[in-house]
Amino acid sequence: MDRRLMKWAMVSLTLVQTIQALDNGLARTPPMGWLDWERFRCNVDCVNDPDNCISEKLFMQMADIIVAEGYKDVGYEYVCIDDCWLAESRDEHGRLMADPERFPSGIKALADYMHTRGLKLGIYEDFGQTTCDKYPGSEFFLQQDAQTFADWGVDLLKLDACNLNAADNDYGFPIMSFYLNQTGRPILFSCDWAVYQYYDNMSIDYAAVAKYCNIWRNYHDMQDSWDSVMNTVEYFGTNQGGFQQHVGPGSFSDPDMLIVGDFGLSYDQQRVHMGMWAMLAAPLIMSNDLRHIDPKSKALLQNRRVLAINQDPLGHPATRVTPQGFNSQTLSLWTKPLIKPQGSFAVAIVNKDIQGTPTRFSIRLADLNLSNNSGYNLTEVFDGLAMGVYSISKPINISVNPTGIVLFQAVPV
Numbered sequence: 001m002d003r004r005l006m007k008w009a010m011v012s013l014t015l016v017q018t019i020q021a022l023d024n025g026l027a028r029t030p031p032m033g034w035l036d037w038e039r040f041r042c043n044v045d046c047v048n049d050p051d052n053c054i055s056e057k058l059f060m061q062m063a064d065i066i067v068a069e070g071y072k073d074v075g076y077e078y079v080c081i082d083d084c085w086l087a088e089s090r091d092e093h094g095r096l097m098a099d100p101e102r103f104p105s106g107i108k109a110l111a112d113y114m115h116t117r118g119l120k121l122g123i124y125e126d127f128g129q130t131t132c133d134k135y136p137g138s139e140f141f142l143q144q145d146a147q148t149f150a151d152w153g154v155d156l157l158k159l160d161a162c163n164l165n166a167a168d169n170d171y172g173f174p175i176m177s178f179y180l181n182q183t184g185r186p187i188l189f190s191c192d193w194a195v196y197q198y199y200d201n202m203s204i205d206y207a208a209v210a211k212y213c214n215i216w217r218n219y220h221d222m223q224d225s226w227d228s229v230m231n232t233v234e235y236f237g238t239n240q241g242g243f244q245q246h247v248g249p250g251s252f253s254d255p256d257m258l259i260v261g262d263f264g265l266s267y268d269q270q271r272v273h274m275g276m277w278a279m280l281a282a283p284l285i286m287s288n289d290l291r292h293i294d295p296k297s298k299a300l301l302q303n304r305r306v307l308a309i310n311q312d313p314l315g316h317p318a319t320r321v322t323p324q325g326f327n328s329q330t331l332s333l334w335t336k337p338l339i340k341p342q343g344s345f346a347v348a349i350v351n352k353d354i355q356g357t358p359t360r361f362s363i364r365l366a367d368l369n370l371s372n373n374s375g376y377n378l379t380e381v382f383d384g385l386a387m388g389v390y391s392i393s394k395p396i397n398i399s400v401n402p403t404g405i406v407l408f409q410a411v412p413v
């Protein structure tokens, strides 16, 4: 680490130590919104591809659809900009500038645009010298940039950590968290802190991550594929380093964007993706083209019963359960305790088998560690179908499609 940066970091850290926890009132349930990255990447070619390039027009169009087509009504709120929004250099006062061709009105105007529609604006920076795509980073400018974002009326900051030594994340993110707090504007803090340490096989201080960040990435970026979804789900099931223990209101681990409505997943696979992100208490940040989306994908993204599981105020993520004697290479079982209603659970059964026929088996609620002796009333979640009342010892017959999911809610009777 640079000497100058080190000295300055030590000074700042003494200030940070006075904060007990990230307590900005935000992300009491997993945040919901839209982010351009997975679907639109660093497309800056507005000459040849004006409808898909990273420009203010793209974010305004998405915001309009979020409001007009029911997404806002079910909770999607943050419209977020990822990398490649910046001009190639700072202005003469060292302030960040948006690319003047692609964001001619500026970020403040874009934030106003969101606010007048009841939405929020998210932005992106990197704590290194440059962003992943080589735009100006926040190194040596953290305080000024925090203030710039606050002045613009930004509501969320995704801070990346490209072009850095991942060990430096342990001081950089707390410092930015502190500077965001000092602006006085509540800004949801999304941290790419743990993920780079995971890449480097470092042991990760999740307690610190959760203390300074509202949402935090810890595994690979989502790509447009089933493998990407399943590898992520497996990682969260394995819970390496116990990161899920640090999840709760104000602090959610982030398995990355939703790709429901994109190119890579079958309908059943989209249900697995949506259902499992709900189960994991994951931020629901779509990255898709809302202008061109299959009605079934749209209905999935807006399914209020699925969203209610994600947004349950207890904020507890699902854990993978392995009942005694249950040995399956392809099925995984998950339970998520809910507070609405009190004592209830969401249960997911995921089948990663690719043989072209549903897998049938039976399971008892007791096997899933549901213990209320009065029994539970079960409702299938995607379609809201009553399954009936089950004692904890009565077998439930399950049929789960290849690369599919069964999701039900169990309410004590």
Ligand SMILES: *[C@@H]1O[C@H](CO)[C@@H](O)[C@H](O)[C@H]1NC(C)=O
Pocket: 019, 020, 021, 022, 023, 024, 025, 180, 181, 182, 183, 184, 185, 186, 187
């Ligand atoms: C700053 O931190 C204090 C103490 O944790 C908290 O009460 C306050 O709400 C925070 N303010 C903002 C704007 O994040």
Ligand SMILES: *[C@@H]1O[C@H](CO)[C@@H](O)[C@H](O)[C@H]1NC(C)=O
Pocket: 199, 200, 201
């Ligand atoms: C991390 O560990 C994996 C598996 O052992 C290895 O392939 C990879 O090279 C390691 N990465 C770093 C940055 O050390």
Ligand SMILES: *[C@@H]1O[C@H](CO)[C@@H](O)[C@H](O)[C@H]1NC(C)=O
Pocket: 321, 322, 369
């Ligand atoms: C089942 O519940 C008990 C008591 O609540 C708990 O100690 C145990 O860890 C749970 N087992 C699993 C597999 O979740």
Ligand SMILES: *[C@@H]1O[C@H](CO)[C@@H](O)[C@H](O)[C@H]1NC(C)=O
Pocket: 377, 378, 379, 384, 385, 386, 387, 389, 413
């Ligand atoms: C069980 O849930 C269904 C909805 O799935 C509801 O119609 C029914 O009244 C409930 N039954 C009991 C006994 O709570």
Ligand SMILES: *[C@@H]1O[C@H](CO)[C@@H](O)[C@H](O)[C@H]1NC(C)=O
Pocket: 362, 396, 397
């Ligand atoms: C479950 O399957 C078993 C055996 O196939 C059958 O006897 C039982 O009636 C089924 N239970 C329900 C609730 O459908």
Ligand SMILES: *[C@@H]1O[C@H](CO)[C@@H](O)[C@H](O)[C@H]1NC(C)=O
Pocket: 342, 343, 371, 372, 373, 374, 412, 413
């Ligand atoms: C079982 O559920 C009922 C209905 O919600 C509740 O009154 C009771 O306290 C629960 N029992 C246990 C042991 O949790």
